[in-house]
Amino acid sequence: MGRQPSGNGARRGRRPATSRAELERVAFDLFSTRGFDATTIDDIAAAANIGRRTFFRYFDSKNDVVWGNFTEQLESMRSRFAECPPEQPLMEAIRDVVVDFNRFDPAVVPWHRRRMELILRVPALQAHSTLRYADWRTVVAEFVARRLGVDSDALEPRAISHATLGVCIAAYEHWLIHPEAELGDVLHRMLTELASGFGARV
Amino acid sequence: MGRQPSGNGARRGRRPATSRAELERVAFDLFSTRGFDATTIDDIAAAANIGRRTFFRYFDSKNDVVWGNFTEQLESMRSRFAECPPEQPLMEAIRDVVVDFNRFDPAVVPWHRRRMELILRVPALQAHSTLRYADWRTVVAEFVARRLGVDSDALEPRAISHATLGVCIAAYEHWLIHPEAELGDVLHRMLTELASGFGARV
DNA sequence: ATGATCGTGACACCGAATGCCACGGGAAAG
């Protein structure tokens, strides 16, 4: 909205009318009141004072709105993996990075909860999220592959990344149902169980 | 097509113009030649000599075509779980049932491969399949819950079912890339690794 | 024949998504 100092200059044409973050806020408001499915893109565009066509220049689809800047965050997870000491056991390293990756400033936790409620409870988003999860798994698989000295699309790295993701989703679902639970604790617990093959169980 | 003996009678109105299985065959043919995305429902309906509206009386969506009669198959997996001897370790029981569930008559294996290629490689189907996977996981989670004496939507059953599914998908992806591999073997191997927490790895 | 039953398919409609293109705001070059 307010004209930025444009970083170090070199801005040429017309200024963007809004931003991804702004659109996200507007859209989330509508999702909260009407629900995701009942909110049309026309609604979002109207509420943000942009044309419907312009919406699709900020997000590829309505589904993508709820994922914010996930791609950039993944990059930070990737570098976080790179910092893992080589002597740390594999599943332990994964556990620590994942728990770390899901640590949030308390101020944004309510927002994150709303985001995850949408992703994990709205069928259309449950479905679409699979495509985003793939990127997440790739980051994990790359790390595992490096550790095992195999290709990142080999069987083991893929299996481990799939299993890790599954456990994380279960932890998130639990966290949504039990707001009093600490997300990091739940993740830590279940990832530890995964590393033991759920061995404490019969 | 040929009029059936209608079981034991008591058929009333007009006879169905086709069947789910027939539509599946017609659709798969088109998917093979044009690809999934480039095949419209009008194409399928025209090829099957039915109206577009009628298509939606056989399948809820275009995506659902590739899943055939999955729901009924799930029922058989559920009863297969019920037959597990109580003394068998949990993860071992899951492994055996899942491997068993994915055993197919050699004659239908090529068909099954085409089906899974679609499900695991076409983005639209990757996304949609998440919703079907949920039913699959429920069956596993119910079994785990019974064994652990907890509710079937508790954390552990959900985590284990999620992790199991993940490993199975990885195994399937591997099987698609390596046609010479035996699906049952790959599944067995990875589910065993899961049960050990991928422990043989560093 | 008559009536109840049930699948069919035409029609209209909605919403997501995409291609096309003219418009307009804004910076740099003259």
Added chain:
DNA sequence: CTTTCCCGTGGCATTCGGTGTCACGATCAT
């Protein structure tokens, strides 16, 4: 200041998936 170029905007048309409505037609029971 004017021209030039850049680039985001947004209107329009189109395609396609999916849904509600309703008249029609085929079939069986009486």
